[in-house]
Amino acid sequence: MHDKLIVIIVFLITILTMTVGYSTFATDLKIDGNAEIIGEWNVRIADIKPISxxxxxDAGTPTFTDTELNFAAQLNKPGDEIIYEVTIENAGTIDARLQTVVFLEEPEGTEAINYETTSLAETLDVGEKTTFNIIVTYLDVKEPPVKTTKTLTGIIEYVQK
Amino acid sequence: MLNLPKKENKLLLILMIYSLTNIILTSFYLNSYFNYFKIIFWFLFLFSNFYPLTFNMKAKKEVKITLIISLIFIFLYFTSGFIWGFTKSPYNHSLFSLIQNILENLIPILGIEMMRYQLINHNRHNKKTLIFITILIFLTDINMKTIFTPNKTILFHNIGSTFLPLLFRHSLLSYLSLNTNYYSPLIIRIIDEIIILILPVLPNNNWYIKGSLEIIKVMLIYFLFKYFILSRKRKKKKYLFTYIIFLGIAILMVFFKMGLFQYESIAIISNSMTPTFERGDLVIYKKEAPISNQDIIVYQREKRIIVHRVINQNNNYYITKGDANKSLDQNKVSAKDIKGVYQFHLKYLGFPAIWLKEFLDKEAS
Known part of the structure; x- marks a missing residue:
């Protein structure tokens, strides 16, 4: 058969097969949504545990989901310090880089509690894990604090590298 | 292996090693290592003895035509977003990341296309070698782990949206290298691949639209070059009419399936509407058509598409029933769930989609 006809036939068979496939999946997947999945983005919290x-x-029992973590530290006296180690992993198929890191302490919280966080990895390639620490310290203040709690909220944003 | 007589055989060996490295590293999520290796490799290659960078003024016409065609297609690709919507580009657009992404792609493109040109033109009379070279270069461009996945549905999507279009594209680039020079493939690749990195938003095309438009684009460029740029004036243009017909059919088929026309199709997987139509038939329905009692409508119920007859309607709700079913459908159909109204059906044409679905469902279970 002539080469040029082969090109036409291969082209038509390819388009036809893709069209049939699209008909097949279009009946099962949400019609108005984008059903395309090429790479998988999955940067998530993998663990949080008290290490000191x-x-x-009392470090409590920290809990976490893929995108949120919670902990409740109870400090006894000035100078006490609890350290939590947080693990973030790239379980997807797309390399990531750190875009935003923001940690905010509750403005109205007690001045007797201080939060510190160690730095995060700038890049997190596929399969890699990184850890950072959250250090909760009971500061030595002159007067006993009126309020005894302070919350910490944070946003960590990884984007495609 | 150490006593290769020709420079081109050394190039072929380098290409084989490079392709194999790409396959291995991308199969094990080691893309980032391969990215660094790739830039250094092609940077050294470009400025080594193998390839002096030159520009042939005789190729000015082809360069101009390729540039125009490529820009038109990029423009059409971008404007498809006005039909299917846009999505934020997944690439980081800080200046440093932009420069990094462009360099990571541009340097290998330059190196690969020059290597392709050299290899293709020194083996121009050996068809098997040409195919082998094209496949090797194609293998340098695929990310194994991204495309090949155990999930059969996603695998099908990836093959349709990435694997096959890449294969078609590399075949075209080899064809252009063989019949013109390396400028046309370079321009096509640079415009296609670099511009995507720069645009802040991209068309939100699904896998079918992305893949089929890419393949049609490749065929159109091939067609334009073959019959209007490369052919001599007095040479008989064989198969021109055949090409136009089949290309037209393919384009219409894709546009139809994309939903650009008033009519769409759906394969029937059950016998609930027997004897009107049966499992395996392909129903053609019209979107946004007025609905009367006894009309057959196509509507969505959660993840399924159902094609049943309207028995009664009241205040934007419709009561439906399959012709072969004894009782009415349990749930009322609201107007927003209706896709269209049955027009006619084609016997048995729905079976390929049904067989494929059953095959994939069986594999999944």
Whole structure:
């Protein structure tokens, strides 16, 4: 058969097969949505655990989902410091880079509690994990604090590298 | 292996090693290592003895035509977003990331196309070698882990949207390298691949639209070059009419399936509407048509598409029933769920889609 006809036939068979496939999937997938999945974006929190808890303090049981984590630290006396280690992993198929890191302490919270966080990895390639620490410290203040709690909220944003 | 007589054989060996490295590294999520390796490799290659960078003034006409065609297609691709919507580009657009992404792509493109030109033109009379070279270069351009996945549905999508279009594109680029020079493939690749990195928004095309438009574009460029740029004036243009017909059919088929026309199709997978139509038939329906009692409508119920007859209607709700069913459908159909009204059906043409679905469902289970 002539080469040029082969080109036409291969082209038509390809388009036809894709059209049939699209008909097949179009009946099962949401019609108005984008059903295309090429790469998988999945940067998520993998773990949080207390790694340093002085005697008399309680690090509680931190919990986490892919995108949120919660912890409740109870400090006993000035100088006490609880350290949590947070693990973030890139479980998708797209390399990531850090775009935004913001941690905010509650403005009205007690001045006796201080939060510190260590730095995060600038890049997180596929399959990689990174950790950072959240350090909660009971500061040595002159007067006993009126308020005894302070919250910390944070946003960590990774984007495609 | 160490005593290769020709420079081109050394190039072929380098290409084989490079392709194999790409396959291995991308199969194991080691893309970032390969990116650094790729830039250094092609940077050294470009300025080594293998390839002096020159520009042939005789190729000015082809360069101009390729530039115009490529820009037109990019423009059409971008404007398809006005039909299907836009989405934010997944690429980071900070200046540093932009420069990094462009360099990571531009340097390998330059190197690969020059290598392709050299290899193709020194093997121009050996068809099998030409195919082999094209496949090797194609293998340098695919990310194994991104395309090949255990999920059969996603695999089908990836093959349709990425694997096949890339294969078609590299075949075209080899054809252009063989019949023109390396400028046309370079221009096509630079415009296609670099501009995507720069645009802040991209058309929100699904896998079918993306893949089929890419393949049609390749065929159109091939057609334009073959019959209007490369052919001599007095040479008989064989198969021109055949090409136009089949290209036209393919374009119409794709546009029809994309939903650009008033009519769409759906394969029937059950016998609930027997004897009107049966499993395996292909129903053609008209979108946004007025609905009367006894009309057959196509509507969506959660993830399924159902084609049943309207028995009664009241205040934007419709009561439906399959002709072969004894009772009415359990749920009322609201106007917003209706896709269209049955017009006619084509016997048995729905079976390929049904067989494919059953095959994939069986594999999944």
């Amino acid at each position: 808890v002085p005697t008399g303090c």
